[in-house]
Amino acid sequence: MSESARQDSPEQAEFRQYCRQWLADNKPKEPTVRLPLSPLEIMTEEQLTYLQAWQKSAYDAGLVGCDYPVAVGGGGRTDCQRIANDEMISARTPFMPNVIGLGMAAPTVFHHAQEALKERLLPRLFSGEDIWCQGFSEPGAGSDLASVQTFAERKGDKWIINGHKVWTSLAHFAEWMILLLRTDRSHKYDGLSYFVVPIKSVLGKGVTVRPLIKITGETGFNEVIFEDLEVDDGYRLDELGKGWQVAMTTLLHERGAGELQTPRSGGMKSKATHSTNTANLIELARATLRNGKSAADDPLIRDRIMQLVIREAGLGQNQRRSRVSALQDHPARLLLQNKLLASEIAQAIGATAMEVEGASASLYLGDNNAPAGGQWPMAYMNSYGMTIAAGTSEVQRNILGERVLGLAKSK
Amino acid sequence: MTQPDNFGFGEEAGLLKDSARKFFADNFTTDRLHRMVASDHNPERMSDCVWDRDLWQQMVELGWTALAIPESSGGLGMPLVAVAGLVEEVGKAAFPCPLLGSLNATYVLAACGSAGEAALTDIAEGMTATLAVTNAEGSWDLADTGVQSTKGQLNGMAHFVQDARKADRLLVSARTEKGLSLYWVATDATGVTILPDAIVDLTRDQAHVSFENVQAQAVSEDGVAALSQAMPAIWTLLAADITGAAEWQLQATVEYAGTRQQFEHPLGFFQAVKHPLVDVMILIDQCKSLVYNAACAVDAQPARAAEFAHMAKASASECAAFASSRSVQFHGGIGFTWECFIHVYFKRQKHSQLLWGDAAWHRAQLANILIGTAA
Numbered sequence: 068m069s070e071s072a073r074q075d076s077p078e079q080a081e082f083r084q085y086c087r088q089w090l091a092d093n094k095p096k097e098p099t100v101r102l103p104l105s106p107l108e109i110m111t112e113e114q115l116t117y118l119q120a121w122q123k124s125a126y127d128a129g130l131v132g133c134d135y136p137v138a139v140g141g142g143g144r145t146d147c148q149r150i151a152n153d154e155m156i157s158a159r160t161p162f163m164p165n166v167i168g169l170g171m172a173a174p175t176v177f178h179h180a181q182e183a184l185k186e187r188l189l190p191r192l193f194s195g196e197d198i199w200c201q202g203f204s205e206p207g208a209g210s211d212l213a214s215v216q217t218f219a220e221r222k223g224d225k226w227i228i229n230g231h232k233v234w235t236s237l238a239h240f241a242e243w244m245i246l247l248l249r250t251d252r253s254h255k256y257d258g259l260s261y262f263v264v265p266i267k268s269v270l271g272k273g274v275t276v277r278p279l280i281k282i283t284g285e286t287g288f289n290e291v292i293f294e295d296l297e298v299d300d301g302y303r304l305d306e307l308g309k310g311w312q313v314a315m316t317t318l319l320h321e322r323g324a325g326e327l328q329t330p331r332s333g334g335m336k337s338k339a340t341h342s343t344n345t346a347n348l349i350e351l352a353r354a355t356l357r358n359g360k361s362a363a364d365d366p367l368i369r370d371r372i373m374q375l376v377i378r379e380a381g382l383g384q385n386q387r388r389s390r391v392s393a394l395q396d397h398p399a400r401l402l403l404q405n406k407l408l409a410s411e412i413a414q415a416i417g418a419t420a421m422e423v424e425g426a427s428a429s430l431y432l433g434d435n436n437a438p439a440g441g442q443w444p445m446a447y448m449n450s451y452g453m454t455i456a457a458g459t460s461e462v463q464r465n466i467l468g469e470r471v472l473g474l475a476k477s478k
Numbered sequence: 479m480t481q482p483d484n485f486g487f488g489e490e491a492g493l494l495k496d497s498a499r500k501f502f503a504d505n506f507t508t509d510r511l512h513r514m515v516a517s518d519h520n521p522e523r524m525s526d527c528v529w530d531r532d533l534w535q536q537m538v539e540l541g542w543t544a545l546a547i548p549e550s551s552g553g554l555g556m557p558l559v560a561v562a563g564l565v566e567e568v569g570k571a572a573f574p575c576p577l578l579g580s581l582n583a584t585y586v587l588a589a590c591g592s593a594g595e596a597a598l599t600d601i602a603e604g605m606t607a608t609l610a611v612t613n614a615e616g617s618w619d620l621a622d623t624g625v626q627s628t629k630g631q632l633n634g635m636a637h638f639v640q641d642a643r644k645a646d647r648l649l650v651s652a653r654t655e656k657g658l659s660l661y662w663v664a665t666d667a668t669g670v671t672i673l674p675d676a677i678v679d680l681t682r683d684q685a686h687v688s689f690e691n692v693q694a695q696a697v698s699e700d701g702v703a704a705l706s707q708a709m710p711a712i713w714t715l716l717a718a719d720i721t722g723a724a725e726w727q728l729q730a731t732v733e734y735a736g737t738r739q740q741f742e743h744p745l746g747f748f749q750a751v752k753h754p755l756v757d758v759m760i761l762i763d764q765c766k767s768l769v770y771n772a773a774c775a776v777d778a779q780p781a782r783a784a785e786f787a788h789m790a791k792a793s794a795s796e797c798a799a800f801a802s803s804r805s806v807q808f809h810g811g812i813g814f815t816w817e818c819f820i821h822v823y824f825k826r827q828k829h830s831q832l833l834w835g836d837a838a839w840h841r842a843q844l845a846n847i848l849i850g851t852a853a
Contacts, residue, residue, distance in 0.1 A: 074484070349849055352849070353849075360853065363850075363852075366842070366852065369842070372845070373792070373841035373848070374841065376848060377764070377768070377792055377793050380768060380771070381764030381765075381767055381793060382764075384764075384768055384771045387483065387767070388485070388763075388766070388767045390483070393491070393495070394770060396725070400759070401767075407760075464752065464753040465749070465753075467759065467760075468752035468753065468756045469752075471759070472756065474735060474747070474751075475744045475746045475747035476747070477748070477749050
C-alpha cells in the first residue's frame with residue numbers, strides 16, 4: 068500500500084481499490100497510430116478515435132467527473148477525482164483528448180450555467196463524445212484578454228455574433244466552444260459576456276474553422292471566424308456583462324488553482340511519444356558521444372542537468388506541499404506557480420537537450436539519423452506554446468506579484 | 479521505505495513552528511537584532527560574539543535543543559521535519575545562537591552508537607556544541623581534517639568552526655592510524671585554544687581552533703561513516719535556515735517596494751522590480767519544498783536522504799544568493815547603507831550560501847548519485 072493510500076478516507080480507499088482493479092482489467096492496448104505529445108496536438112481522426120474510446124471507457128467506469136453531482140453525469144463522490152487521477156497515471160494509461168472540456172469548460176459550465184444546460188452538456192463532455200474548445204484569444208487580445216472585440220448583438224432572444232478567435236486548439240474536432248465576447252463596447256470588463264456555442268453544428272453557417280500551422284510544422288490549433296452567427300440566448304452563461312467573472316472561473320481551473328480537480332490520465336509510453344523530463348535528458352546524455360566520451364561525463368553538462376533535476380523535483384514537491392496547509396504562507400502561492408514553472412522547466416530541458424545533442428540537434432523528424440527521432444528539437448519548439456498560452460510567463464509573474472505578494476498593479 | 483504524503487509534518491510539528499514564530503515575534507525584533515549585532519561598523523574590527531543568553535536559556539527550557547535527541551538519551555526524539563520547521567523560524571529571525579551547531583552535533587552523535595550517548599545527554603542537559611571537522615582549505619570532503627590523533631592526544635587545527643565561542647563542547651574529527659575518529663572535547667579543556675575569525679556575517683561567530691596535546695576520548699572510530707550519515711540532516715537544516723531568512727528578505731523588500739514611490743508609482747508597479755521579486759518567491763518555494771522533502775527522507779526514506787538533501791542545499795544556496803542580491807538592489811541607495819537592516823540578512827545569507835558546500839558542489843555530488851561518477 069502506498070503512503071498516500073494510507074491517508075485516504077474510507078470512501079477514497081474503497082474507490083482507489085476499485086480504480087486499481089478496473090485499470091488492471093481494462094487498460095487499453097498501445098495504439099497502432101503515432102500518438103501526439105499532448106491532447107492539444109491531436110492531428111488525425113485516427114488519433115482522436117483511439118483517445119476518445121479511452122476517455123469513454125474511463126467515464127463509463129466512473130473514473131471521470133467523479134466529484135460532480137450525479138444529476139449532471141458525475142460520480143457524486145467527494146474528493147475522489149485525484150484518487151482516480153493518481154491511479155490512471157500510475158497505470159500509465161493514454162491521456163484523455165477532451166482536456167479543454169474537462170479542465171476549463173466543465174467547471175465553468177457547472178458554476179455558471181442553468182441546471183438544464185448542465186444536465187445536457189456535461190455527461191457528453193465527461194465521456195469525451197463532445198470535444199470542447201476555447202474561444203478566448205483574438206489577434207488583438209492575447210495577454211490583455213479583456214480587450215476581446217468579438218461582438219454579440221441582441222436580436223430578440225437571439226444574438227448575432229461577429230469576430231475572430233485564434234490559437235483555438237481542437238476547434239477542428241470540437242462540438243462545443245466556450246466563448247468570451249463583448250456585448251457592450253462602452254465598458255472594458257463589464258461589457259463582456261460568456262456563451263457556449265455548438266460550433267460543429269453551425270460550421271459553414273456563420274462559423275469557419277481554419278488550421279493555423281505551428282512553429283514545428285504541425286497542425287493542431289486553428290483560427291475561428293464568426294460571420295453573423297445566430298446563437299440562442301439560452302446558451303449564455305451567467306448574467307449579461309458578467310463574462311469576465313465567468314472567465315476567471317475558467318482561468319483559475321486552467322491554472323490548476325480551482326476547487327474542482329481536473330480529471331487527468333496519461334503516462335502511457337509508446338515509441339512515438341516522448342516526455343520532456345530530466346530522466347529522458349539523462350538518458351540522452353548517456354547515449355551521446357562528445358569528444359570521444361559520454362556527454363554524461365562532461366562536468367558542465369552534468370551541472371546543467373542537475374540544475375534542471377532540482378527545478379523539476381522542486382515543482383513536484385511544491386505540488387505535494389500545496390496539500391499541507393501548515394507549510395504554506397498564502398493559499399494560492401504555490402498553485403499559481405504551477406503553469407509558469409512547468410512550462411519554463413520544460414523549455415529549459417528542451418534547450419539543454421539540444422545542447423547535449425550538439426550538431427545532431429540540427430536533425431528533425433524526417434531524418435533517420437536524428438537522435439530520439441528528432442523529438443527534442445520539436446519538444447523545444449513546442450515548449451513556447453506552453454510559455455505563451457494560457458497567460459504568458461510575463462502575465463503569470465504579474466499575477467503572482469499582484470495577488471500573492473500584493474505589489475501594485477502594473478496594468 | 480516511502481515518505482508520507484504530508485512530509486510527516488503533523489500537529490506537533492505545526493505547534494512547534496507556530497510557537498517559534500511567536501517566540502521571536504514577541505522577543506526579538508529586527509530592530510533589536512540590528513542594535514545587538516551592528517553596533518560597530520569598522521570593517522577591520524575583530525568579530526564580536528554577541529548573543530542574548532537569556533533568550534537562549536528560554537529556548538533551552540522550551541526543549542528546543544533536545545528536540546532531535548533520542549528519548550533514550552533524555553531528548554524528545556522529534557522527527558527532522560519538525561526540527562526543520564523550528565530552524566526555518568530561527569533563520570527568519572536571524573537569531574544569533576548555537577542552535578544549529580548543537581543540532582548538527584546531535585545528528586552526528588546519534589550516528590555514533592552507544593559511544594555517543596553520554597555526549598547526547600550533555601546536550602540534552604543544556605550544553606551547547608559545534609562541529610570542528612573542516613581543514614584550512616575549507617574542504618567539504620568528510621575524510622579531510624587538520625587535526626591528528628596519536629596515543630589519545632589531539633594536535634593540529636580545525637577551521638571554519640561555527641559559533642565556536644558560544645559552544646561548550648566541540649565534536650572534532652581527527653586522523654588516526656586507522657582512519658578518521660570523532661572526539662567530544664570541552665572548549666575549555668587544556669590545550670584547546672579558540673582563535674576567533676574576523677568575519678563578514680554579524681549574526682554568527684566563527685573560529686579556527688588549535689589543539690595542543692589535548693587528551694580526548696573517541697566517540698566514533700569510523701568518523702567518515704558517522705558524519706556521512708548525519709550530513710543530510712545538517713545540509714537540510716542549514717537550507718531550512720536559509721529558507722526562513724530568504725522569506726524575511728522577500729517580505730522586507732516587498733514592503734519597501736510597496737511604500738517607496740518613484741516616477742509617481744510605488745516601485746512594485748514596475749515589472750523590472752515585480753518580476754524578479756516573483757522569481758525570489760519561486761526560489762524560496764522551491765527551496766522550502768525541497769527542504770521538507772529532504773527532512774522527510776531523513777525521517778522515513780534514508781536510502782534517498784543524501785540525494786534529496788543535496789537538492790535542498792543546492793537550491794538553498796541559489797536562493798540565498800538571489801534573495802540577498804535583489805534585497806539590496808531593490809532597496810536602492812538606502813540598501814547600500816549600514817543603517818538599513820537588510821545588510822544583516824545579506825551577510826548571514828552569503829555565509830550560509832557557502833557553508834557546508836555551495837550550489838555547484840552539491841550539484842556535483844547529486845550528479846554522482848543520479849548519473850554515476852564520471853569516467
